[in-house]
Amino acid sequence: MTAADPSAATDPRTLRLRVFRFRRDDQEPRTEEFEVPVGDHTTVLDALRWIQRHRDPTLAVRHSCLHASCGTCGMLVNGREALACVTPADPRSDGTISIQPIANLPVLTDLVVDMSTFVDRFPQPHPIVRDSEFLPQATHPDDHDRYLRFEDCIECGLCLSACPVAATDDTYRGPAALAYAQRVLEQAGTSVEQRDALLDWADGDDAAWRCHAAFECTEACPSDVRPAERIMALRKLLRRREGRTA
Amino acid sequence: MVRSTASVDAHVLIVGGGGTGGALAHDLTLRGLRVTLVERGEFTSGTTGRHHGLLHSGARYAVNDRDSAVECIEENRILRRIAPGSFEENDGLFVGVTDEDMDYLPAFLEGCEASGIPTQVLGPEQALRLEPLLNPDLKVAVRVPDATMDAMRMPLRFFATARANGAELLNHVAVTELGTSAGRVVDATVRDVVTGIETTVEADLVVNATGPWSGQVARMAGVDVPIRPSPGVMLAVRGRLCNMVINRLHGSGDGDIIVPQRALSVVGTSSWVVEDPDDLDVPPDHVARMIEEGSKLIPAVRDAPFRAAWSAARPLIGSRDADSGRELSRTFKTIDHASDDGVAGFVTITGGKATTLRGMAEVCADTVVRVLGLDAPCRTRETVLLPHTEFYAA
Numbered sequence: 001m002t003a004a005d006p007s008a009a010t011d012p013r014t015l016r017l018r019v020f021r022f023r024r025d026d027q028e029p030r031t032e033e034f035e036v037p038v039g040d041h042t043t044v045l046d047a048l049r050w051i052q053r054h055r056d057p058t059l060a061v062r063h064s065c066l067h068a069s070c071g072t073c074g075m076l077v078n079g080r081e082a083l084a085c086v087t088p089a090d091p092r093s094d095g096t097i098s099i100q101p102i103a104n105l106p107v108l109t110d111l112v113v114d115m116s117t118f119v120d121r122f123p124q125p126h127p128i129v130r131d132s133e134f135l136p137q138a139t140h141p142d143d144h145d146r147y148l149r150f151e152d153c154i155e156c157g158l159c160l161s162a163c164p165v166a167a168t169d170d171t172y173r174g175p176a177a178l179a180y181a182q183r184v185l186e187q188a189g190t191s192v193e194q195r196d197a198l199l200d201w202a203d204g205d206d207a208a209w210r211c212h213a214a215f216e217c218t219e220a221c222p223s224d225v226r227p228a229e230r231i232m233a234l235r236k237l238l239r240r241r242e243g244r245t246a
Numbered sequence: 247m248v249r250s251t252a253s254v255d256a257h258v259l260i261v262g263g264g265g266t267g268g269a270l271a272h273d274l275t276l277r278g279l280r281v282t283l284v285e286r287g288e289f290t291s292g293t294t295g296r297h298h299g300l301l302h303s304g305a306r307y308a309v310n311d312r313d314s315a316v317e318c319i320e321e322n323r324i325l326r327r328i329a330p331g332s333f334e335e336n337d338g339l340f341v342g343v344t345d346e347d348m349d350y351l352p353a354f355l356e357g358c359e360a361s362g363i364p365t366q367v368l369g370p371e372q373a374l375r376l377e378p379l380l381n382p383d384l385k386v387a388v389r390v391p392d393a394t395m396d397a398m399r400m401p402l403r404f405f406a407t408a409r410a411n412g413a414e415l416l417n418h419v420a421v422t423e424l425g426t427s428a429g430r431v432v433d434a435t436v437r438d439v440v441t442g443i444e445t446t447v448e449a450d451l452v453v454n455a456t457g458p459w460s461g462q463v464a465r466m467a468g469v470d471v472p473i474r475p476s477p478g479v480m481l482a483v484r485g486r487l488c489n490m491v492i493n494r495l496h497g498s499g500d501g502d503i504i505v506p507q508r509a510l511s512v513v514g515t516s517s518w519v520v521e522d523p524d525d526l527d528v529p530p531d532h533v534a535r536m537i538e539e540g541s542k543l544i545p546a547v548r549d550a551p552f553r554a555a556w557s558a559a560r561p562l563i564g565s566r567d568a569d570s571g572r573e574l575s576r577t578f579k580t581i582d583h584a585s586d587d588g589v590a591g592f593v594t595i596t597g598g599k600a601t602t603l604r605g606m607a608e609v610c611a612d613t614v615v616r617v618l619g620l621d622a623p624c625r626t627r628e629t630v631l632l633p634h635t636e637f638y639a640a
Contacts, residue, residue, distance in 0.1 A: 023440060041528070041555075053524060058440050060418060062288045064295025067482040067554035069507060070398040072288065072295075086554050109418075109440050112288075116638040126635055127331050128399065134486035134509075139375045141337065141366075141389065147489040148335045150396060150508045224509065 013038060015091050017047055019059065020100040022107050029107070032056075033096075038089045044077050044097065045084035048111075060110040068222055071154030074161070075111050076100040081158035081220035102161035104170070117170075118157045121177040123184075123201045131187060152223045153180060159217035159227050171206045175217035175227035178208055182230040185237060199241055208234045255280050256618045259434055259449035261421050261463055262456035263287075264294035265401035265600050269607035269626070270455055271408035271415065276629060277615060277622035281413040282447060284436055286420035289405055290398050292523075293457050294600060296558035298480050298505045298514040300491060301325065301333055301393040302601040305340060305365070307576060308357030309350070310497060314576040315361035317598075321605045322391060325400070328604070329631050332400040336506065338392025338491035339373060342385045343542055347495045351386060354495060358390065365390055377488050379544050392491040394507050396634075397600065403631035404603070406639070410632060424452065424466040430590040431467050451614055454594040457561035458523035464594055469587040471594050475523035475559040478515035479532035481540070483550035487511040492543050500532075501539025510553055513540035523559040563597040578602060580610045582617060593617065 015038050022029040034055055036047045048061045064070040066085045073084040078098050091097050105113040119126075132147040140146065159175035160166050166174050181198045184190055190198075202208045208231055217227040256279050260267045263285025271283045285291075304318030326333060342348050358365045366389040373387035374380055380387070409415050416436075422444065423435040433448045454463045458475035486506045494502035498517075505512045516532040533555045540547040563579050578598030584590040595610035608624045615622050 041530075058442065060440055062291070064288065064290045064398045066296050066556035066558075067480070067510070067512070069299070069396075069482070069510065070290075070295055072398070085556075119635045119638045122635070126633070128396070128634070129331055129334060132334075132336075132486070132489055134506075135378060135489055137378050138489060141376065144335070144337075148333075149486070149489075149506070150334060150394070152509055154508075 015047065015089060016096045017051065018096050018098045019048070019051070019110075021059075021110055023109055036089075042089045043085055044075075044082065044087045044089050044099065045073050047089045047097075048084060048099065060108075060112045062112050069154060071156030071223075074102050074156040074158045076102060076161070081162050083156060083158070083222045086222070102157050104160050104163065104166040105157055113157070115155075115157060118160060118174075118176070119155065121173045123177065123181050123198055126180070130183065131189075151180070151183065152225045154223050156222065158220045158222060159225075162216040162220035164214050164216060165210055165212055169210065172210050173207045175211075175231065176225070178202060178211070178234055179225050179227035179230035182234040182237075185234070199238060202234050203238050208238060256450045256620065257282065257448070258614060259284070259447055259452045261434070261452065261454050262459070263289040263405075263415070263417060264292050264455070264457055265290065265404070265603040266457065266595055266598065266606050267455040268401050268404035268408065269603040270453060270595065270610055271413040272404040272411070272631075273604075273607040273611040273624060273626050274614065275408050275411040275413045276625040277611060277620075279614075279620075279622070281408065282449070283408075283413060283415045284419040284421060284434075284447075285417045286439060287418065289415070289417050290401055292459070293558050293561065294401055295398045296480075296556060297397050297600050298503065298512045299394050299397045299507045300503065300505050300601070301395045302599065303338060303390040303392045304361055304363050305338070305354070305358050305388075305390040305392070306493065306498065308361050308363060309353050311575050311577065312357065312361060315357065315363065317577060317602050317605055319361060319363045319391075321602045322393070324604060324627055325601070326393070328626070328629060329400055329403055331633070332396055332403065334394035334506070336393055336490045338390050338493055339368070339377065339387040340390060340493045340495040341373065341380060341387045341543055342495040343381055343383060344385075348385055350496050351388075354388065363390055377490060377492065379487050379546050380492070381543060381545055386495070388495065392493070394491060394505055395600070399634040401600070401603065402634040402637040406632045406634065406636035407629070410636065421463065421466065424592070426467065426589070429588060431592040450591070450618060452592050453610065453614065454592070454596075455610075457596060458559040460561060460594050460596040464583075467583065467589050467592045469583050469589050469592070471581065471596065472563060473596055474519050474562045474564045475521070476517055476519050476562045477523075477526050477557045477559045478517050479528055479536060479555060479557050480512055480514040481533055481536040481555045482510045482512050482553040483547060484510060484553050485546075485550050487544045487546050487550065494539075494543055499539070501536045502543075504540055504543055504547065511544075511547070511550065513537070513547060517560075520559065526557040526559060528555050528557050561596050561598070578606045578609070580613045582613055584617065
C-alpha cells in the first residue's frame with residue numbers, strides 16, 4: 001500500500017490477544033487473554049494501549065514515537081519479531097494474536113525488557129549520526145561540507161531477539177553492535193586509529209566470528225540495516241587485515 | 247504554623263516524564279535540590295516522543311508569534327551546544343509555491359530578522375540544486391537554521407544526566423491524589439501501576455509537568471489550568487525525500503512541513519482540539535490532507551511507501567473558545583498556583599514545544615527556587631548532557 005491509497009474502512013471486529021505477563025516476583029510467566037475491538041488500521045500497539053486504558057492498566061508496554069523511529073516497542077507478535085507501532089493487528093487463522101517480549105534480553109515486567117545489556121554490547125564511542133547518502137545529486141550549502149543523518153539502527157533489539165547464537169551465548173556482541181562497527185568502518189573519514197580499534201573489537205571471541213550466518217537478524221530488522229550482510233562484510237575486512245583470502 | 251522550606255535539601259516532586267519533566271529534573275538537580283520524578287507510563291511516551299522531530303529555528307513563528315520565535319532560536323543554539331550528536335545537521339528551507347506565499351515573504355523575512363533568525367533567500371534554481379525533489383514550480387526558498395532531532399533520544403539525555411546527578415526517576419508510577427493542608431500541597435499519593443501498591447511522597451513543592459494532561463493533574467489540587475490539548479496527525483513515508491527540513495512559506499497550516507529523519511520522511515501536521523488527550527484518533531481525511539499538502543512541497547510524497555500515521559497532542563494554553571488550536575500561542579507558561587489560585591506548594595509548567603524544553607525548565611526552576619527561598623542559579627546552558635545510552639545504564 002502506498003500513502004496515497006489507504007484502504008477503505010470496514011466494520012470493526014474483535015480479536016483475542018494472548019499476552020505474556022510477568023512481574024519481578026513471579027515464579028513463572030503466565031498468558032492472559034483480552035478481547036479487543038479493532039478496525040482496519042489498528043496496530044498491535046493500539047490494541048495493547050486499548051487494553052491498558054479499558055481492561056488492565058497494570059500491563060507494562062514501552063512506546064514513544066509511534067512511527068518505527070524510536071525502537072522501544074519491539075516484541076514478538078505471533079512469534080515473530082516486530083515493532084508493535086507499525087504492525088497491523090492481524091490475527092492467525094484461529095482469530096488470536098500472541099504477544100510476547102523479545103527474546104535474549106532479561107524481562108523486567110510483561111513486555112518490557114532490560115535494554116542496558118543490549119546497549120552495553122556496542123563498541124564505544126557510539127555516535128548516532130552519520131553522513132547522509134540520500135539524494136547524491138544534491139549539492140550542499142556553501143558552509144556545509146556534508147549532510148548528517150541519524151543511523152538507520154533504532155536500537156530496538158529485534159535482531160538480537162532473532163539471533164540463534166545470542167539464544168545460547170549471552171556474551172555474544174550480537175548483530176546490531178557488529179553491524180554498527182561495520183557501518184563506521186565503511187564511512188569515509190574514520191581515522192586509522194579508530195579503524196584499528198574497531199577491527200580489534202570485531203575480531204574478539206565474542207564478536208564477528210561467533211555469527212552462524214543464519215541471517216535471522218536481517219529478516220527481523222525493521223529499519224533495513226541488514227546486519228547479517230554487514231557482519232559478512234566485517235569478516236571480509238578482518239580476513240584482509242590478517243592477509244588471508246576471502 | 248510557619249513551614250520552613252528554605253533548606254538546601256528541599257525536595258521537589260515532578261509529575262510527568264516527558265521532555266519538560268526530564269529537563270526540569272536535570273535543572274533542579276544541578277541547582278542542588280533533591281528531585282523525584284514520577285511518570286505514569288514509559289518516559290517520553292506522551293507528546294514528547296511523538297513529535298515530528300523538528301528542532302525549530304523559530305521561523306515558523308516569526309510573523310505571528312514573536313515570543314515563540316525568539317525562544318526557539320535561542321534554545322536551538324543552546325541545545326546544539328549541550329546535546330552535540332543529537333541532531334541531523336541539515337538546516338531548513340521555507341518554500342514558496344504560490345503568489346500568496348510570495349505575499350507572505352516580506353513579513354516573514356522581517357519577522358525572522360526581528361527575532362534574530364538568520365535567513366538566506368534562494369532562487370528556484372539554487373533551491374533545486376540543494377533539494378532536487380522539491381516542487382519544480384517553486385518561486386522562492388528561504389534557508390533557516392532548522393534541524394532534525396531525535397524526539398526520544400535527545401530528551402533521554404536530560405533524564406540520563408539528571409539521574410547521574412542524583413534525581414530519582416520513576417516510571418509506571420501514577421499520581422492518584424494530591425494532599426493539601428492549610429491551602430498548601432504537601433504530598434502526593436502515588437501508585438505503582440504494575441504492583442498497584444500506593445505510597446505517599448512528601449515534597450516541599452510539587453511541579454505539574456504533564457503537558458496536555460496538566461489540566462487533569464491541576465484539578466487534583468483543586469485549580470484550573472487553561473490547557474487545550476490540541477492533537478495533530480503526522481505521516482511517515484519510507485525514503486528520505488529531502489536532506490533539509492522543508493517548510494511551506496506561509497502562515498501556519500496543515501501538511502506544511504516535511505522533516506527527514508533517518509531513512510524516513512515525516513509530513514506534518516494538522517490541528518484540532520480535544521478534551522481528553524488519551525483519546526486520540528487518526529482521522530483518515532487528515533492523513534489524506536498530509537499527502538495532498540505535503541506533495542505541494544515535494545511531489546514524491548504522493549507515491550512514497552506508507553510507514554506510519556499517528557497523532558500527538560500539543561499542550562496549548564488558551565481559551566475554551568479556541569477551536570482549531572492554530573490561533574493559540576506556542577509559547578509556554580509557569581504558573582505559581584500560590585499567587586494565581588491561593589494554593590501553595592504547587593507549580594504548573596506547560597505549553598511550549600520540544601525545542602524549548604530546556605528553556606521551559608529554566609524558567610520553571612527559577613520559580614521553584616524563588617518559592618522555596620533558595621539562591622541557586624541555572625547551570626543548564628553550559629552543562630553538556632550525557633549520551634542517550636547512559637539512560638539505560640543500570
